[in-house]
Amino acid sequence: MSESTDKGNYFFFKSPLGPLLVAEKDGYLVRIDFTERSNTRISSSLTEGFKEAETPILTEARRQLEEYFQGKRTGFNLPYQLQGTFFQKQAWETLLKIGYGEIWSYAKQASSMGRPKAVRAVGQANGRNPLTIIIPCHRVTGKNGSLTGYGSGLDRKQQLLDLEEKFNPGQRRWS
Numbered sequence: 713m714s715e716s717t718d719k720g721n722y723f724f725f726k727s728p729l730g731p732l733l734v735a736e737k738d739g740y741l742v743r744i745d746f747t748e749r750s751n752t753r754i755s756s757s758l759t760e761g762f763k764e765a766e767t768p769i770l771t772e773a774r775r776q777l778e779e780y781f782q783g784k785r786t787g788f789n790l791p792y793q794l795q796g797t798f799f800q801k802q803a804w805e806t807l808l809k810i811g812y813g814e815i816w817s818y819a820k821q822a823s824s825m826g827r828p829k830a831v832r833a834v835g836q837a838n839g840r841n842p843l844t845i846i847i848p849c850h851r852v853t854g855k856n857g858s859l860t861g862y863g864s865g866l867d868r869k870q871q872l873l874d875l876e877e878k879f880n881p882g883q884r885r886w887s
Contacts, residue, residue: 719761723770728781729871732844735762736769740793743842744773746864773846780845783879786812788846796840799830803837810851813880815873817855835861845872 720737724747735743772790779785794801806825810816816824822834838849839861850872854860862869 719763721765721767721770722762723764723766723774725774725777727777729868729875732777734770734773734777736767736773737762737793739767739769740791741769741773741843741846742793742795744777744844744846745842746844746868777845781875783875786880790846792843792846794842796837796842799833800837800840803834804841804843804847804849807838807841807847807849807852810848813876814851815857816852817857818852818860819855821852839863851876 720735720742722733722735722743725732725734729746731747733743733745733747734741769791776785776788776790780788794804796804802825803821806821809824810821818831818835818838819828821838822828822830825834827834835852838852841847841849841863844850844864850862850869859866859869
């Protein structure tokens with residue numbers, strides 16, 4: 713497989729919770745992150761050298777994100793490419809099993825991965841999630857339901873949980 717000479721494209725999306733950077737390379741999303749408090753644990757090399765341009769995949773990502781924020785979408789159907797270790801990718805794929813409005817503990821996520829003792833490592837992997845919202849790391853809390861860890865801030869994590877509760881009232885499930 714040859715390396716593309718095109719570095720990729722990005723645009724900024726004004727969400728109700730703040731501006732988001734949405735980036736793609738070769739037709740795959742590679743990064744979505746709130747910009748005013750970018751997650752410093754996510755490598756900037758994911759978008760280094762990219763140019764600002766709207767592409768079909770970025771337009772579709774915008775449409776789906778708008779639907780999510782309006783309560784019309786509970787999941788995403790977008791092609792993405794994850795860069796990370798095997799363990800990180802496993803943690804991120806496990807996050808996709810958490811339903812809209814559902815909340816898991818880090819312990820449940822680790823157990824679901826077949827790694828019940830890897831709770832801290834799961835938290836660290838979630839902190840490096842390059843596709844915020846799309847891969848819903850905001851749906852993971854501490855063992856007792858307390859808000860812990862979120863690259864874009866605990867206030868933003870709470871806002872995302874509240875948004876999902878607003879459009880799915882009484883359906884919040886903690887497990």
